[in-house]
Amino acid sequence: MKVQYKPKRNLLETIFQVEILQGMALTLRKLFSPAITRQYPQEKPPMYPGFRGQHALVRDSVSKESKCVACMRCATVCPSRCIQIGYDEDETHKRVVNRYTIEVLRCVFCGYCVEVCPVGAITMTELFEYATYDRQTVFFDKEALLDNWDSFILKTGKDATYVNPLMRPRGVLESSLPSAKRLTVPDDWTIEGQYVGTKVKPSTMNLPSTTHAEAENG
Numbered sequence: 001m002k003v004q005y006k007p008k009r010n011l012l013e014t015i016f017q018v019e020i021l022q023g024m025a026l027t028l029r030k031l032f033s034p035a036i037t038r039q040y041p042q043e044k045p046p047m048y049p050g051f052r053g054q055h056a057l058v059r060d061s062v063s064k065e066s067k068c069v070a071c072m073r074c075a076t077v078c079p080s081r082c083i084q085i086g087y088d089e090d091e092t093h094k095r096v097v098n099r100y101t102i103e104v105l106r107c108v109f110c111g112y113c114v115e116v117c118p119v120g121a122i123t124m125t126e127l128f129e130y131a132t133y134d135r136q137t138v139f140f141d142k143e144a145l146l147d148n149w150d151s152f153i154l155k156t157g158k159d160a161t162y163v164n165p166l167m168r169p170r171g172v173l174e175s176s177l178p179s180a181k182r183l184t185v186p187d188d189w190t191i192e193g194q195y196v197g198t199k200v201k202p203s204t205m206n207l208p209s210t211t212h213a214e215a216e217n218g
């Protein structure tokens with residue numbers, strides 16, 4: 001391989017140290033060009049739909065309590081076994097959740113808990129800042145999860161009917177989804193392989209051979 005050496009500098013280039021001048025010109029140009037670095041934490045990056053951030057328990061806008069009905073599906077499906085739920089039964093045998101914890105340091109952010117919840121009670125928000133000096137801060141109890149929801153809707157203007165379109169079971173017909181999962185999803189959501197809007201025809205989708213409804217009917 002032939003090695004290319006830089007041609008020798010002539011006398012003028014040596015006297016005026018042209019490389020230094022070129023370097024200074026580059027510095028000057030960059031000084032007045034727009035910055036491409038973000039000044040975090042003063043300047044936050046935009047979060048996109050489907051980002052799996054901090055968990056939150058959705059607060060019912062009427063009762064101001066969690067929408068959770070303690071069906072235990074999320075705790076059952078969680079591959080990390082990091083969700084713990086406790087509940088009481090009222091006089092009509094309706095379950096009332098009294099304890100809901102997520103040990104976030106064990107969570108793998110798969111989103112299964114959100115997908116499986118039939119009433120849209122648990123969600124993953126676009127809040128992403130976890131940095132803390134204290135493990136307890138990321139051991140979310142029921143109040144912390146409800147607080148996460150309050151912060152989320154305060155920051156984003158979402159309401160209690162919010163359903164993250166990217167957190168719905170993939171390839172399942174809308175009519176097969178629990179009613180809480182059909183709410184407030186914009187019609188123009190057309191993510192490939194995901195049926196989330198009424199304008200998307202099932203025939204144009206890559207649906208699995210068995211839908212949830214068929215699976216349930218055996």
Ligand code: SF4
Nearest residue numbers: 078107108110111113
């Ligand atoms: S995101 Fe996955 S791992 Fe984390 S709590 Fe939910 S189901 Fe469990």
Ligand code: SF4
Nearest residue numbers: 068069071072074117
């Ligand atoms: S799946 Fe939903 S309703 Fe059922 S226990 Fe979990 S959060 Fe509550």
